[in-house]
Amino acid sequence: FREYNGHVADIICISINVNNYIATASQDSTIKIWHHLTPYCLAQFKHQTQIVAVQWDPFIPDVFYAADHQGVYKYDLKK
Template sequence: YVGHSSDILALAWSKNGFLLSASMDRTVRLWHPHRPECLCTFRHRDIVTSVAFNPRDDRTFISGSLDCKLRLWDIPARSVRHWTKLPDGQMVTSVAFTSPRGDHIVAGTYRGMCVFYAADGLAVQGRMHARSSRGRNAKGSKITGFAYLPTGAMTPQLARRLGLDGEQSEPGYQLLVSSNDSRLRMFNLQSRQL
């Protein structure tokens, strides 16, 4: 598959087998494994660092860019449905949907901030810093990735190993956050606490 003119930084598969690639060439490209050519190109103003398909409706996806913007794209319309600039001009380094319904989004920044949004309209729902309480990592380190886990899918043994008490292991979701300080952090998405 050829199409990008610079490094590819992120990939995302849809539930129906389509692929998105995000690149330093300031584009996101849509692919299908049975077609060698790019199906569609979505242009940005700066390097695109992260991309994720909506888990429920793979006609939409989100992208994060070094232009400090989070964009929700409509694939059939080939256009941006909603966009927002991150607080304090922070560069977006990672994005993800945080529920299987595709109604919540998180964007991670270069300075360790996680900003939560409603997918419909991209209204801010909250923020939290993924950082240490002291030392050289107290300022926050670049967020490099997200993964969410339905807590109902956890065995009691796994919940105990992750340090989740009974209240946190009720049905809901945990968000695993990776960062450049060599740490993984598990957040409860309902309380937005470690």
């Protein structure tokens, strides 16, 4: 069991990729990237609206997708 602190509102969605990176989407309109071995946020992405879903690409470990009520967005951690 590990606790990750960083969001200022409830977490809506969690996704874990094959490299054990965790993406969390919160009601604070942010997505945070974590690694399961460390309690620190590695990256943060801010949206204008609340994210309702986040999912890692099953074939490209550095890519994840996030959705709000307006559409789906692609993120590449290597860019």
